[in-house]
Amino acid sequence: MREERPLFQVELPNGVPLWLVTRYADCRAGLGDARLSNRIGTRIVAKDVLPAEIRASMGTHMLRVDGTDHTRLRRLVSSVFTAKRIERLRPMIEQMTSDLLDKMAVQEHPDAIRDLAYPLPMQVICELLGVPVTDHERFRTWSNAYLAGVGTQNFPVDVVTEFVHYVRDLVEQKRAEPDDKLLSAMISARDDEDRLAENELTSMCFLLIIAGYETTVNLLGNGTALLLADPALAEGLRADHEAIPGAVEEFLRFESPVPGASFRVATERLELGGQVIEEGELVLISLLSANRDERVFTDSMTFDAERSPNQHMAFGYGMHYCLGAPLARLEAHIAFRQLLERFPKMERLDPSADLKWRPGLVMRGLTELPVKLNQ
Numbered sequence: 001m002r003e004e005r006p007l008f009q010v011e012l013p014n015g016v017p018l019w020l021v022t023r024y025a026d027c028r029a030g031l032g033d034a035r036l037s038n039r040i041g042t043r044i045v046a047k048d049v050l051p052a053e054i055r056a057s058m059g060t061h062m063l064r065v066d067g068t069d070h071t072r073l074r075r076l077v078s079s080v081f082t083a084k085r086i087e088r089l090r091p092m093i094e095q096m097t098s099d100l101l102d103k104m105a106v107q108e109h110p111d112a113i114r115d116l117a118y119p120l121p122m123q124v125i126c127e128l129l130g131v132p133v134t135d136h137e138r139f140r141t142w143s144n145a146y147l148a149g150v151g152t153q154n155f156p157v158d159v160v161t162e163f164v165h166y167v168r169d170l171v172e173q174k175r176a177e178p179d180d181k182l183l184s185a186m187i188s189a190r191d192d193e194d195r196l197a198e199n200e201l202t203s204m205c206f207l208l209i210i211a212g213y214e215t216t217v218n219l220l221g222n223g224t225a226l227l228l229a230d231p232a233l234a235e236g237l238r239a240d241h242e243a244i245p246g247a248v249e250e251f252l253r254f255e256s257p258v259p260g261a262s263f264r265v266a267t268e269r270l271e272l273g274g275q276v277i278e279e280g281e282l283v284l285i286s287l288l289s290a291n292r293d294e295r296v297f298t299d300s301m302t303f304d305a306e307r308s309p310n311q312h313m314a315f316g317y318g319m320h321y322c323l324g325a326p327l328a329r330l331e332a333h334i335a336f337r338q339l340l341e342r343f344p345k346m347e348r349l350d351p352s353a354d355l356k357w358r359p360g361l362v363m364r365g366l367t368e369l370p371v372k373l374n375q
């Protein structure tokens with residue numbers, strides 16, 4: 001497609017048509033083009049599928065708006081996610097990782113996804129937001145079902161409704177008993193200065209829970225699978241920890257955890273990559289394809305932990321560039337360093353078995369990765 005039809009008309013499993021953009025330059029141009037809006041309304045999940053009040057409570061967040069609304073919503077939380085603030089979380093994340101690896105060490109059937117890739121990002125984002133640890137498993141069930149259903153005929157209305165009710169209850173609970181965590185800070189921004197509508201508050205929560213951990217799970221999982229497939233790479237990184245950040249950038253490029261940017265809609269007729277897009281048409285920008293574009297990356301289909309420069313777009317580009325990139329990177333640096341140190345002889349339980357990928361369009365990651373620790 002990159003070679004012959006860089007803008008390709010496709011249909012989502014639920015029948016919605018859209019333009020798939022596959023070349024790096026077009027993807028970048030598309031993400032930087034204000035005429036491609038994030039306000040897609042009810043185009044992907046039809047009006048009659050999800051009750052309006054549930055839709056509003058989960059879909060009024062920064063990734064669904066543009067312009068001044070976007071700036072206002074992003075600014076409310078952006079100070080929490082700067083590289084400097086995030087670096088302060090290092091000791092906490094190191095401790096969480098080491099505790100998880102302790103538990104993994106005594107598992108009868110250790111699994112790198114279940115024992116590390118899932119719980120670590122979930123614990124971190126819950127701690128930041130001030131969400132009870134006991135709710136982790138419910139999040140996993142809800143957000144897995146939600147993400148698998150986007151763009152399909154089986155959009156899980158019940159699951160999403162339950163999730164929204166949970167978030168509303170949580171907000172009420174924090175209103176009654178505030179703490180010093182992010183969710184309480186967002187509530188006081190709403191209540192004191194009226195900078196945040198109630199729907200925006202619950203939607204922000206929904207976005208941060210999902211964007212904050214489902215993505216990083218896949219970075220940790222995909223990276224672990226790449227390490228297990230290449231013992232020389234693992235050995236090299238163990239000997240030189242300074243090389244881990246470079247390898248993480250290549251994990252992000254080569255097996256991009258978020259394969260596509262969120263859907264965009266053309267607010268007017270425009271041209272992208274030589275193709276006319278009519279007003280109202282939808283566009284899906286493939287970050288995974290952009291990151292494998294041979295026009296930009298030499299030997300683009302080959303994993304190269306020392307690739308430099310590595311201008312991948314795994315965190316997007318432009319106004320909606322990932323807010324959590326410093327957090328995702330920090331978690332990955334810590335997790336891979338500890339994993340390599342702690343289980344130097346770890347290997348896949350069955351190296352000949354096919355990797356099991358998650359269903360759905362929204363995330364690229366593994367459902368399981370059974371391992372032998374060989375301690």
Ligand code: HEM
Binds near residue numbers: 215262313314319327
């Ligand atoms: C490896 C991990 C991650 C990847 C690959 C990733 C990827 C992305 C991408 C591609 C976008 C842009 C989507 C678009 O333009 O449509 C994005 C936006 C966003 N990400 Fe991440 N993300 C990761 C981790 C995180 C974490 C840990 C957080 C924590 C809070 C987070 C929060 C957000 C938010 C809030 C946005 C929306 C920003 C905006 O609309 O201005 N992400 N992410």
